[in-house]
Amino acid sequence: MGDMIKGNHALAEAAVRFGARLYAGYPITPSTEIMEYISWRMPEVGGAFIQAESEIAGINMVIGGAACGIRSFTASSGPGISLKQEGITQLYDEELAAVIINVVRYGNGIGTLYTAQCDYLRETRGGGNGDYRAIVLCPESIQEAVDLLGEAFDLSEKYRTVAVLMTEGALGQMMEPCTLPDFIEPKKNPWGFDGKYSYKKIGIFDRDSMKEAVLINEKHDAIKANEQRWEAVDVEDADYVFVSFGLPGRSTKGAVKALREAGHKVGIIRVISAWPFPEKAFDAVNPDVKGFVTVESNATGQLVEDVALTVKKSYAQNKPVYCLPYVYGIPSTSAIQDDYNRLLAGEIKEAF
């Protein structure tokens, strides 16, 4: 295992090693350290760093870099990512590859500075106009965040789409041991502008939305077939399966371990790709499972909707899906165990 490093710094250093050569962004807690680190690191490797005048300008600068086929990325949080939505749907529409890091913080509007998971539905459904989907990856540790960042760059280029690394405030701020990746030689993607018009695009007036609709669905089907990611523990004989992601996912793994030791047959599916949602993970679950329980840090339950949809698809018989929304922060393993026991006692009503 590598040295201790702050989450946001690890992501910034890793991005440079993965060949990113344009960063444009704006300060916003709890993501700002990524930009601060990049501001001196990117020029060291001959890349472009721009502190943009706004979040909107930032995503549009990323569009410019991506249009030239250069690995480009930005980082932000809640309201900043909200401002970028038009840019995100355009990156998708122009089939440009780009990575966006969302260091999630709690709240609507201006929000708060608490670590949270309240952007799940927005990232997985997309807050911009139209029928697009971004690939959304959710790490539980700084090491996994770094590894998934590399996958995000690769996947965005493989499918010519946007990849979002949906991490959390606490993960950005804390320190853990982490092995940083080896340096990759930056390359220019073949669809990038070279000034000579080498890569011909369909003209604006010649686009056929009917044809493109078919291609959109084919792209999504391919991503869903090939890129689901998850971790499953003890699901084969479980009475109840927890579903969680990120740091609350780690707590839930701890709770599952403790509950098993106390004689409860429980398991966990830790979601790593929120989109494409890991439906395949449910194949290994005990066919006689009694129900599913999500553990998430938001107010209304968001992950629970995807679990309910997947449970509907996976089982002929209706299975209840419960939600434990901890609003913000990271639930403790004891809180999760207590709430599980309350659920068993019939005190918690199913969400679906």
Next chain:
Amino acid sequence: MVKVKVESLRCKQCELCAAQCPKGAISFTQDFNVFGYRTAQINDDDCIACGICYVMCPDGVYEVVGN
């Protein structure tokens, strides 16, 4: 002798060329083209190939044939 070629399909009858031609050599056809415009036509005898029509035209109707 044609001093300036005219591509009629590009002409949108804006008539800016005729307003600027120093020799009054530009007029417009009686018939409409396929897009519904009466298009520019040059009286080659009056034309001095000054190129002002080329400069004025927004639609690339003209090509001045060089010597």
Next chain:
Amino acid sequence: MAKSRKIPEIAQKTSTFCPGCGHGIAIRLITECLEELGQDKNVMFGIGVGCSSLLGGVLDTDRLHCLHGRASAVCTGMKRVSPDQMVISYQGDGDAYSIGLAETTSAAYRNENFTVFVINNTNFGMTGGQMSTTTLPGQKTTTTVHGRDCTKTGSPIKFPELVSSQFEAAYVARGAVTTPAEINKSKKYVKEALTAQLNGEGYSVVEILSPCPTNWGMTPKQSMDHIMTSVVEHFPLGEFKTREAK
């Protein structure tokens, strides 16, 4: 002895601009200058939303249709990763000076080494003729049916003046495409702006006054006259910042 003149290869496709619109002239000047500088096969455009987007159907070059107002930010990204390519932002007054005012101003403020062309026809043309920040006092538009009241909506915005007086920039000018003489002057401005970029001198912008016969409710000739009699009173022509002698 006539010089042969033919529209540049990269801009030969027919356009769908209105009859008498100045965009076609502006595009020809830009592409002629690119040819003359040997850069017509070394260029990428960021195109604005509005009548400007029709440029995408004319050009045979690398080009991106940018989100409304954001072309200067996109071009910033493009130029930072492509310092050896010519990068051009091509926008209307609505795109550049209304929704895009922050991005347009910030790129000038940072003295980014690309060239911005703003085609100013004093209204939002493509959407049917609404007021823009460049609409003249008293000018009737679909959102100022009694004439623009500048006490409520602001006075015509003067971007070249702002850049040349407040920011560092390599070259700033305003031209018009109303008569052959003005067109030839504007071509010089365009050439200077592109040369500034080519030599890495910094930010360059040329605002080009252009007619909008359709939304002004005038013939093309009347529109050109209107620019020279009325529009230039608010938008003086000339060079506001010339290139440093090298």
